[in-house]
Amino acid sequence: LSQRVKTALSGNDGRIVDIISSKRFRGDVLDLFAEVTAEKDSVDILVVVCEAFAGSLRYHLDIAATLRKQLVKVAESIAMIARRGAASEDPKTALFEIVVGFMPTGRGCMMVLIPEQGLQGSLSNVRELLKHGLQVARGK
Numbered sequence: 577l578s579q580r581v582k583t584a585l586s587g588n589d590g591r592i593v594d595i596i597s598s599k600r601f602r603g604d605v606l607d608l609f610a611e612v613t614a615e616k617d618s619v620d621i622l623v624v625v626c627e628a629f630a631g632s633l634r635y636h637l638d639i640a641a642t643l644r645k646q647l648v649k650v651a652e653s654i655a656m657i658a659r660r661g662a663a664s665e666d667p668k669t670a671l672f673e674i675v676v677g678f679m680p681t682g683r684g685c686m687m688v689l690i691p692e693q694g695l696q697g698s699l700s701n702v703r704e705l706l707k708h709g710l711q712v713a714r715g716k
Contacts, residue, residue, distance in 0.1 A: 581623050581625070581699065584695060584703065621688065621707075623690065624689045625695055626689065636672060644677070646679055647677030654705050655676040657701050658701055660701065661697035661699070662690060662695075662698040672691040676688050678709065686713070
């Protein structure tokens with residue numbers, strides 16, 4: 577999964593993205609939030625990938641609502657572009673609520689919540705927008 581994220585964010589222009597941490601989680605949504613926010617001070621872009629499993633749609637909606645509350649700026653237009661990219665890979669991912677926005681703590685980071693089934697399409701569609709959004713949010 578980490579390699580897929582790295583490939584999608586690096587693109588074809590020779591830039592390399594470093595993966596600082598990769599964790600697999602399944603459990604209470606509030607516990608997931610604690611795991612996610614523990615990493616936010618050391619990263620520029622925080623990618624949360626949700627796996628599909630039986631009954632996962634409601635779980636994903638809970639995750640999206642919980643993570644969305646932590647953002648000071650939700651980037652709805654970037655999320656829509658990511659959703660289109662995910663749906664181009666797997667049409668069922670159009671049901672998934674992709675969340676993109678800026679988390680303000682420390683230096684701040686962009687957070688992206690995406691489905692595993694559309695990972696490549698969603699991240700490759702928005703990689704440049706995430707970088708630009710981060711620069712704007714940090715005042716650069």
